[in-house]
Amino acid sequence: MTINCIFCKIASGDIPSKKIYEDEDVMAFHDINPSASVHFLIVPKLHIDSLVHCETHHQALLGNMLLLAPKLAKAQGLVGFKTLINTGAEGGQEVFHIHMHVLGGGKPSKA
Numbered sequence: 494m495t496i497n498c499i500f501c502k503i504a505s506g507d508i509p510s511k512k513i514y515e516d517e518d519v520m521a522f523h524d525i526n527p528s529a530s531v532h533f534l535i536v537p538k539l540h541i542d543s544l545v546h547c548e549t550h551h552q553a554l555l556g557n558m559l560l561l562a563p564k565l566a567k568a569q570g571l572v573g574f575k576t577l578i579n580t581g582a583e584g585g586q587e588v589f590h591i592h593m594h595v596l597g598g599g600k601p602s603k604a
């Protein structure tokens with residue numbers, strides 16, 4: 494676990510999340526500030542700063558994250574969805590623990 498990384502803390506259970514999936518290597522939880530009516534994040538438990546920091550030995554992990562997207566989207570009631578990986582501050586990344594956004598279902602309903 495990387496100290497002061499919010500997604501490492503979510504992965505270890507130190508910070509709560511609305512979890513929708515977990516296995517040995519990956520978890521998925523709803524984004525705290527959704528940009529769509531369904532907006533969740535697929536996050537490896539292993540701390541990797543960003544896509545730029547991925548190496549060949551991360552290939553299976555990245556593939557597993559991609560393959561999870563349609564399964565979890567379907568379970569959330571989505572027929573179609575968008576996937577997004579922001580990379581680097583200039584790419585809009587705010588949390589420097591790699592994650593994939595999955596968004597669908599139109600605009601979020603107002604709280």
Ligand code: 5GP
Nearest residue numbers: 499510522523524525526579585586587588
């Ligand atoms: P990024 O801009 O790094 O691609 O996206 C980070 C995402 O993480 C943002 O959409 C933000 O709302 C979400 N986020 C930040 N902190 C938390 C948190 O503590 N819990 C959850 N569930 N999502 C978070």
Ligand code: ZN
Nearest residue numbers: 498501540590
């Ligand atoms: Zn981390």
